[in-house]
Amino acid sequence: MVLAFFSACAVTSKGPSVAQLTDGRQGFVIRENPEMDAASRGEFERAVAMMNAGENDKAIELLTRVIDRSPGVTAPYINIAMAYVRTGRTELAEQHLKTALGLVPDHPVASNEYALLLRKGGRFKEAREIYEKALAGFPDYLPARRNLGILCDLYLNDPACALKQFELYSEGMPADGQVKIWIAELRMRLGW
Template sequence: MARTDLHTDFVTRTATLGVVLIMAAFLYACGSQPVSQSGTDKPAADLRVDSSVQEKFDSAIVALNAGDFDLAISLLNEVIAAEKRIAAPYVNLGMAYARKGNNKQAEEYLRKAVDLDSGNPVANNELGMLYRKMGQFDNARHAYEKALASHADYLPAIKNLGILCDIYLHDTSCALKQYEQYLEYVPDDKTVSIWVADIKRRVGQ
């Protein structure tokens, strides 16, 4: 059965997905599965964002969810021109360029996001998927592991690291560990359960 990366979405549902960037402003493009509440490298109280900049960011989120990546990119560039301290607009720019197939610019903005917030799980997960598509498997593994180092229950990175280890690195021990950890959070995922059984069959367990 084919393995498919667990992508992240351009959404701002912090109550459900729980990746808080700063207090009452600028939210991550959160993962597509629930994660626990977590802070970031920068103290929330130290950052304040102008309301007009926040409105542009919110409009960019709407454009991203509608698939209008060109408009979103334009709006996010305006956001960054006014506010360079926060990772979220860089994350979303990287994701937008990745969806457009522009790997070079996607990497550029995702790396900028990581420079601002080294443990950002969304940025690192997106970098991992990007590097995997580019055939840079060791870099992909590093990015996933960096996401999990500070957000151990971030499901997209757990699953994607498992897929990377299984299909591309042929590291069955790593793959099995990630899949089984994923199933601790999502025990009813029959597809991942099949992957676990397949690995155990291959290694003779």
């Protein structure tokens, strides 16, 4: 998943904030200040298109310029981190994800991407902590819920944790047949 959104920018806000939607829809709104200028928005959109086309090195160049002009906005840091992961430069990816989380500590997407990076690097305990922190603030952020289930099942040998995460995920994504299979397998392994 490539972030193809811009965080909403609150002109009257003194700093960034993350809030869940309260109008019956699932999701969250990130309000950041400062905002991107028109040139940065255009370059950000082009970078997203490049990432979707597999042109990650070109996207990194554009996103670097966007970050230079708009250092207080999280989306470019998250996307450049994703591009760095795709090109095998995980140290740079981690630096950018830490920067995004420094700007908006409870950012669910940045947290999910960072935990994925930690998991891939064998840092399972840290990954679990990041997922759990993200889900404490955003329990309906389903990608983190699913990924925590995978971490618990395949890497931490904690089938009870995995089952709980997959069941919660499945409530929000009932059409995901693969997770239903995982739930059935975990129940059999646990003797439930």
